Structures are given as structure tokens and as C-alpha cells.
Amino acid sequence: xxxxxxxxxxxxxxxxxxxxxxxxxxxxxxxxxxxxxxxxxxxxxxxxxxxxxxxxxxxxxxxxxxxxxxxxx
Numbered sequence: 001x002x003x004x005x006x007x008x009x010x011x012x013x014x015x016x017x018x019x020x021x022x023x024x025x026x027x028x029x030x031x032x033x034x035x036x037x038x039x040x041x042x043x044x045x046x047x048x049x050x051x052x053x054x055x056x057x058x059x060x061x062x063x064x065x066x067x068x069x070x071x072x073x
Contacts, residue, residue, distance in 0.1 A: 002027040002072055005042050005052040012064040013051040019069050 002020065006013040006029050020027045032039040032050060042052050047062050054060045055072050 002055045004029050005032050005038060005050050007031060007033050007050050010050055015064040016051045019066060023073055025072050
């Protein structure tokens with residue numbers, strides 16, 4: 001399962017979710033503005049921006065990166 005940490009009005013988050021949907025990659029979203037725990041987790045991983053993409057057997061990364069997202073197929 002892929003997890004995408006997002007926030008409202010985030011263009012890169014929207015691009016990432018659209019890409020995953022178009023490629024039929026199953027994912028869940030977690031809004032960091034609605035969960036202090038999620039925000040702390042993202043910061044704990046060393047990220048200061050969203051989207052942060054976390055998937056099994058892959059290194060977490062941030063931003064809309066189609067080349068890295070393609071590896072999640």
C-alpha cells in the first residue's frame with residue numbers, strides 16, 4: 001500500500017494523486033493539517049514539504065516525481 005501525506009491546496013499533491021489514480025496504483029491519503037501525529041511522522045522522516053510518498057520496500061520521497069512513482073506499479 002502506498003501512503004501519500006498531503007495538505008489542502010497542494011498542486012504537487014494533486015498531481016501525485018492523479019498520477020497514482022491514472023496508473024491504478026492503490027493508495028491512501030493522510031492530510032497533515034488534520035493530524036498532528038501525521039505531521040510529526042513526516043517531520044520525523046526529515047521532510048519539510050508535501051506530498052510525501054511512503055511505500056513498502058521503497059525509500060520515502062517527496063514532491064511529484066513521476067519517475068519514482070512509476071516504480072510503485
